[in-house]
Amino acid sequence: MTSMYIxxxxxxxxxxxxxxxxxxxxxxxxxEALDSAGEYDIDTIIIASNYSTLLQRQSMLASLVAExxxxxxxxxxxxxxxxxxxxAAVHLARALIKSGLSRNVLVIGVDxxxxxxxxxxxxxxxxxxxxxxxxxxxxxxxxxYALSASLYLSKHQLNEEDLALWPVVMHENAVDVRHAQFKSxxxxxxxxxxxxxxxxxxxxxxxxxxxxxxxxxLSSNKKESTIATVEASHVVSGKVEYELNEDPLHIEPVxxxxxxxxxxxxLDKNLIGLIEVLDMYSIGGPLLLESSGIIPKGETLKxxxxxxxxxxxxxxxxxxxxxxxxxxxEGATGVYQIAETAAFLSGYRGYKQQSTDYAxxxxxxxxxxxxxxxxxxxx
Amino acid sequence: xxxxxxPIFWRVRKHLYTLEGRKCLECGRAHxxxxxxxxxxxxxxxxxxxxPKKGKLLVWTKLYETCDDxxxxxxxxxxxxxxxxxxxxxxLTDIHDEGKLKPGIDVExxxxxxxxDGDTGLIYYGLKARPIF
Amino acid sequence: xxxxxxxxxxxxxxxxxxxxIYRIKLSEIVKMWGMQESLPQILNVEEKSxxxxxxxxxxxxxxxxxxxxxRARVNPSLINAVFFGTESKPYAVKPSATVIAEALGxxxxxxxxxxxxxxxxxxxxxxxxxxxxxxxxxxxxxxIGSDTAQANPGDVLELTASSGAVAFIIGPKEESAAYxxxxxxxxxxxxxxxxxxxSPYPLHGEGFTGEPAYFxxxxxxxxxxxxxxxxxxTDFDYAVFHQPNGRFPLxxxxxxxxxxxxxxxxxxxxxxxxTYNASALLGLAKILDQAKPGNRILVAPFGSGxxxxxxxxxxxxxxxxxxxxxTLLSFFIENKVNVSYSTYAKNRGLIKRIDGWSL
Numbered sequence: 001m002t003s004m005y006i007x008x009x010x011x012x013x014x015x016x017x018x019x020x021x022x023x024x025x026x027x028x029x030x031x032e033a034l035d036s037a038g039e040y041d042i043d044t045i046i047i048a049s050n051y052s053t054l055l056q057r058q059s060m061l062a063s064l065v066a067e068x069x070x071x072x073x074x075x076x077x078x079x080x081x082x083x084x085x086x087x088a089a090v091h092l093a094r095a096l097i098k099s100g101l102s103r104n105v106l107v108i109g110v111d112x113x114x115x116x117x118x119x120x121x122x123x124x125x126x127x128x129x130x131x132x133x134x135x136x137x138x139x140x141x142x143x144x145y146a147l148s149a150s151l152y153l154s155k156h157q158l159n160e161e162d163l164a165l166w167p168v169v170m171h172e173n174a175v176d177v178r179h180a181q182f183k184s185x186x187x188x189x190x191x192x193x194x195x196x197x198x199x200x201x202x203x204x205x206x207x208x209x210x211x212x213x214x215x216x217x218l219s220s221n222k223k224e225s226t227i228a229t230v231e232a233s234h235v236v237s238g239k240v241e242y243e244l245n246e247d248p249l250h251i252e253p254v255x256x257x258x259x260x261x262x263x264x265x266x267l268d269k270n271l272i273g274l275i276e277v278l279d280m281y282s283i284g285g286p287l288l289l290e291s292s293g294i295i296p297k298g299e300t301l302k303x304x305x306x307x308x309x310x311x312x313x314x315x316x317x318x319x320x321x322x323x324x325x326x327x328x329x330e331g332a333t334g335v336y337q338i339a340e341t342a343a344f345l346s347g348y349r350g351y352k353q354q355s356t357d358y359a360x361x362x363x364x365x366x367x368x369x370x371x372x373x374x375x376x377x378x379x
Numbered sequence: 380x381x382x383x384x385x386p387i388f389w390r391v392r393k394h395l396y397t398l399e400g401r402k403c404l405e406c407g408r409a410h411x412x413x414x415x416x417x418x419x420x421x422x423x424x425x426x427x428x429x430x431p432k433k434g435k436l437l438v439w440t441k442l443y444e445t446c447d448d449x450x451x452x453x454x455x456x457x458x459x460x461x462x463x464x465x466x467x468x469x470x471l472t473d474i475h476d477e478g479k480l481k482p483g484i485d486v487e488x489x490x491x492x493x494x495x496d497g498d499t500g501l502i503y504y505g506l507k508a509r510p511i512f
Numbered sequence: 513x514x515x516x517x518x519x520x521x522x523x524x525x526x527x528x529x530x531x532x533i534y535r536i537k538l539s540e541i542v543k544m545w546g547m548q549e550s551l552p553q554i555l556n557v558e559e560k561s562x563x564x565x566x567x568x569x570x571x572x573x574x575x576x577x578x579x580x581x582x583r584a585r586v587n588p589s590l591i592n593a594v595f596f597g598t599e600s601k602p603y604a605v606k607p608s609a610t611v612i613a614e615a616l617g618x619x620x621x622x623x624x625x626x627x628x629x630x631x632x633x634x635x636x637x638x639x640x641x642x643x644x645x646x647x648x649x650x651x652x653x654x655x656i657g658s659d660t661a662q663a664n665p666g667d668v669l670e671l672t673a674s675s676g677a678v679a680f681i682i683g684p685k686e687e688s689a690a691y692x693x694x695x696x697x698x699x700x701x702x703x704x705x706x707x708x709x710x711s712p713y714p715l716h717g718e719g720f721t722g723e724p725a726y727f728x729x730x731x732x733x734x735x736x737x738x739x740x741x742x743x744x745x746t747d748f749d750y751a752v753f754h755q756p757n758g759r760f761p762l763x764x765x766x767x768x769x770x771x772x773x774x775x776x777x778x779x780x781x782x783x784x785x786x787t788y789n790a791s792a793l794l795g796l797a798k799i800l801d802q803a804k805p806g807n808r809i810l811v812a813p814f815g816s817g818x819x820x821x822x823x824x825x826x827x828x829x830x831x832x833x834x835x836x837x838x839t840l841l842s843f844f845i846e847n848k849v850n851v852s853y854s855t856y857a858k859n860r861g862l863i864k865r866i867d868g869w870s871l
Contacts, residue, residue, distance in 0.1 A: 054871065122446050139468055198443065473564055475849045
């Protein structure tokens with residue numbers, strides 16, 4: 001039941017692009033995707049961006065990009081779903097293609113934090129909690145992930161050293177990823193010596209400020225440039241408020257979205273050989289993976305310690321390097337995740353290749369506000 | 380210059396001053412912040428629920444990554460609390476002995492400043508939790 | 513006492529005191545500014561309370577009022593006046609009383625205002641509330657005295673200006689832990705201490721704050737009360753006076769022929785400093801925390817500018833039960849953490865900062 005083809009990729013290096021505007025980043029990623037597809041006849045642009053209105057004070061970003069990319073005019077949409085924006089945009093593209101309203105959709109993810117100092121970037125995360133209540137209290141997303149990290153470690157009798165392994169492996173994975181923000185290795189010692197940002201979350205568990213843009217060309221028909229297909233996708237809302245979760249360690253919308261996606265594709269979860277998961281503050285990795293039902297509760301860090309989840313394992317996780325190695329570009333991250341799964345399934349243009357047919361991209365907005373999941377298949 | 384909205388926080392002031400939540404008459408569960416329908420069963424048969432002033436600390440963290448507006452408050456201690464039937468995330472205050480800040484300790488609610496809108500804007504007040512050591 | 517005054521229809525239905533957890537030793541301040549090392553001893557104050565960075569007169573007032581409400585056990589909506597006496601209100605314009613009234617569930621059918629008369633505003637509110645309740649205009653009134661007292665860093669005032677709050681719910685005598693027998697006010701234009709409109713710190717007339725101000729007005733009020741009622745110093749079991757330091761209250765007692773044994777139980781300033789609007793009234797709260805039914809208390813707050821009110825208060829049988837329903841003031845006095853001058857300076861906003869980045 002192939003529904004949508006991935007036929008072009010744009011993956012800008014994630015960095016502090018002081019010399020480029022938000023629109024320029026979006027355009028560069030778009031041109032890279034269209035060039036790689038050799039296809040310029042797009043009828044729809046969907047932009048996923050989390051903070052363009054807040055930081056760059058720019059709304060209707062898709063129109064701004066369309067002005068330069070397709071001056072004659074086309075269907076444009078702007079999508080914001082927190083850290084799940086990019087994957088949600090892919091889901092919407094699929095809906096448009098399945099309905100027949102669109103044939104060639106360019107999904108662009110873009111965000112840019114380096115226009116402001118860190119204090120402002122910290123402030124933006126207050127929009128990802130219920131702002132009227134926790135926003136005015138200063139309860140940021142980092143502190144909620146920290147509460148979960150504490151609960152997780154104590155529930156599964158793990159320690160900070162176990163959690164520190166996650167960013168270490170992520171940095172290792174990013175070494176050969178050309179668009180990654182950090183291609184250097186770090187040690188458990190480095191992680192444990194870094195300062196707390198919200199205990200037990202440390203600086204080296206967290207993403208750095210980043211700018212980036214990624215684009216994918218999604219189409220209704222197979223092209224010469226097609227490298228993968230989107231087999232299924234889903235978006236499910238959850239709870240914005242941390243305390244409303246039945247179990248703060250179980251991200252219910254992730255469970256629901258993954259279940260639905262597997263059902264759509266009639267796929268056994270054991271056939272998934274590659275996962276790109278939004279691993280916010282490190283702990284997001286285990287939380288999402290274990291909520292998805294693919295990895296048993298409490299097992300992620302234990303298996304990581306046993307050397308599992310690397311390239312060539314039965315399931316490889318975050319070959320991109322995740323939010324720590326590849327980087328976290330807010331609303332754009334989901335588009336990076338999709339482009340990466342396609343690249344790692346196909347060995348696209350020198351990217352490493354995981355030998356499997358199916359890859360899953362799992363994203364979440366906030367901590368449990370919304371989940372978006374996309375199933376990608378090798379062509 | 381003042382930057383924060385006045386009506387946004389004025390509308391929820393009582394909830395910030397009292398932690399007034401809701402309790403569902405169908406499934407019997409209480410929640411905060413208050414919703415128009417029960418987040419657990421969807422029922423709209425809800426009544427006000429005021430938590431007791433004392434409760435238990437379930438888990439806590441210490442947040443350093445804040446915006447400039449709150450740098451005088453840094454680090455901000457934040458806890459997940461059980462207050463009667465309510466579970467709620469709140470800032471903690473008057474922390475002077477972190478060694479005693481353990482899950483299970485008693486806490487009580489106190490009115491404190493959440494944030495000041497610069498030197499000239501409004502002061503936003505609400506409840507925080509103070510450990511009873 | 514033969515005459516029954518209108519005051520005697522009313523009493524204290526609930527009371528509560530609050531002192532922030534932090535203290536700074538006066539020796540720290542003396543060292544910081546090169547003052548005479550004997551000053552703390554001369555003032556008879558060892559350390560003073562310091563509010564946390566997220567506290568102000570309003571939040572402290574709320575905490576004291578909540579304890580008073582726990583003791584009063586009255587429906588908040590029956591409280592029809594909230595008076596907030598302070599000289600360190602968080603807003604120059606915008607009442608603190610409304611926030612406290614809202615947070616306690618007293619709004620909307622209530623009077624509410626912030627009163628200013630240096631350290632005496634809350635006492636004025638107390639006397640006004642007695643009038644409102646005894647006249648039958650309302651059943652209950654809430655009076656709060658709260659201050660995060662300011663002082664020019666390095667000024668001798670800095671040694672004592674501290675933070676604390678006290679609250680009383682005034683209601684019918686029958687429900688009271690202590691009732692008012694009589695009261696008396698004594699006010700003149702005596703400029704011993706002031707703060708101009710936009711000035712961050714007050715100034716004072718040093719020695720001028722003593723004889724013509726503090727002593728003359730308290731003595732005037734107390735003597736007036738005794739003349740009015742026919743009561744004598746020996747009729748009182750306790751005496752509480754405004755406590756700008758640990759020395760003045762003992763000295764004024766001496767002038768009035770009251771032995772210091774009756775003053776010491778209500779003397780809180782040596783441990784927490786001068787809490788301004790809460791000062792003498794915290795002393796009263798402390799007495800209510802320990803007095804026995806039938807005890808008679810003399811209370812005389814003072815405010816610069818200048819004025820004093822004297823009250824005769826008689827403790828009732830309800831005092832012990834009500835005492836159990838709220839946190840004792842001694843908990844807040846004993847429960848303390850000493851901080852350095854730098855922490856104190858940060859908490860008190862003495863370090864000049866500018867607005868940083870903000871969206």
